[in-house]
Amino acid sequence: MSYTLDEIIRIPGMLENLKNVKFNFLKDTNYLFVGCGSSYNLGFITKTLLNLNGYKADVVTSGHVMLFNKVQKSDIAILITRTGETTETVKAAQIIKNAGIKTIGITCTKNSTISKICDDSIILDFAEEKSVVMTGSFVLILAMFVNGIKYHDFSEESQKVLDLSDKIINTINLGKYEHFVFLGYDENLGVSKEGALKLQEMALQYVEYHEPLEYRHGPISRLTEKTLVVINSKDTAEEKKLIKDIKKLGATTLEISFEGDISVPNLNGFEVPLRLIPIQYLGYKKAIQMGYNPDTPKNLSKSVKLE
Numbered sequence: 001m002s003y004t005l006d007e008i009i010r011i012p013g014m015l016e017n018l019k020n021v022k023f024n025f026l027k028d029t030n031y032l033f034v035g036c037g038s039s040y041n042l043g044f045i046t047k048t049l050l051n052l053n054g055y056k057a058d059v060v061t062s063g064h065v066m067l068f069n070k071v072q073k074s075d076i077a078i079l080i081t082r083t084g085e086t087t088e089t090v091k092a093a094q095i096i097k098n099a100g101i102k103t104i105g106i107t108c109t110k111n112s113t114i115s116k117i118c119d120d121s122i123i124l125d126f127a128e129e130k131s132v133v134m135t136g137s138f139v140l141i142l143a144m145f146v147n148g149i150k151y152h153d154f155s156e157e158s159q160k161v162l163d164l165s166d167k168i169i170n171t172i173n174l175g176k177y178e179h180f181v182f183l184g185y186d187e188n189l190g191v192s193k194e195g196a197l198k199l200q201e202m203a204l205q206y207v208e209y210h211e212p213l214e215y216r217h218g219p220i221s222r223l224t225e226k227t228l229v230v231i232n233s234k235d236t237a238e239e240k241k242l243i244k245d246i247k248k249l250g251a252t253t254l255e256i257s258f259e260g261d262i263s264v265p266n267l268n269g270f271e272v273p274l275r276l277i278p279i280q281y282l283g284y285k286k287a288i289q290m291g292y293n294p295d296t297p298k299n300l301s302k303s304v305k306l307e
Helices: 003-009 011-019 038-052 063-068 087-098 113-117 138-147 155-169 187-203 239-248 272-290
Strands: 030-035 058-059 075-080 104-106 121-125 181-184 205-209 226-231 252-257
Touching: 003 011, 003 138, 003 272, 011 138, 011 187, 011 205, 030 063, 030 087, 038 058, 038 138, 038 187, 038 239, 063 087, 063 138, 075 087, 087 104, 087 113, 104 113, 113 121, 138 187, 138 272, 155 272, 181 187, 187 226, 187 272, 226 239, 226 272, 239 252, 252 272
Parallel strands: 030 058, 030 075, 075 104, 104 121, 181 205, 181 226, 226 252
Antiparallel strands: none
């Protein structure tokens, strides 16, 4: 078994361990999420959920902070780096701290640089991963953030979604597809961005992500019978119409929704960690179908370290 598959399969067990992690957001606090790649996507999804639930939050890439030596006003900056060693995030942490903003580092590695720089840190070392691509740890950190708004026990539901993902995705002839499109609104736009990244990282595919109804306004021109469209739907009537239109044009859809091909419970957006599971599994399966090793993707490393 590859490390990547193992790290996806162990998600329910890690979520069980999350019961011992205490983290809460406050409505009178202005948060700033900082990260690169998947860690940025974590911040994007979380700030969207916070905003939708009456909290103040924003997100910025670590590289932007490092490059321009500027940071927007906030009370607490949450710096996310799985290894704790990503150069841009480490440098951003120091810049933000120098600006007088409280810093909290989120990492899966003990004794990392980010933990030494930040004022506080949360070390989820039981989620440390051997593979290059971030999978299970992404779901875990996102679930922790979700629980910081409203607590949910995701362990049992995550196993159901994992089993269903295995069942449904294994029926898809992935060799047929060479173009993957991810669609979703609000927090699901962040899920779509992360989904596109997983297929790009693990399987080197041509990918896109958009809001669902925006897809008709130009991007749909690239649609062919070799396109698989993954829709993280909220089961709206217009999203259902879009699915029908996409199928009429000869492409295939995979709907992740409350009543979709892969169903997730309706938790008013808080089900978002569960929506990542089928997307990660899809990336893994496409990589295997292409003959790639998902543990060591082309041109990638576990930490991006700049000279």
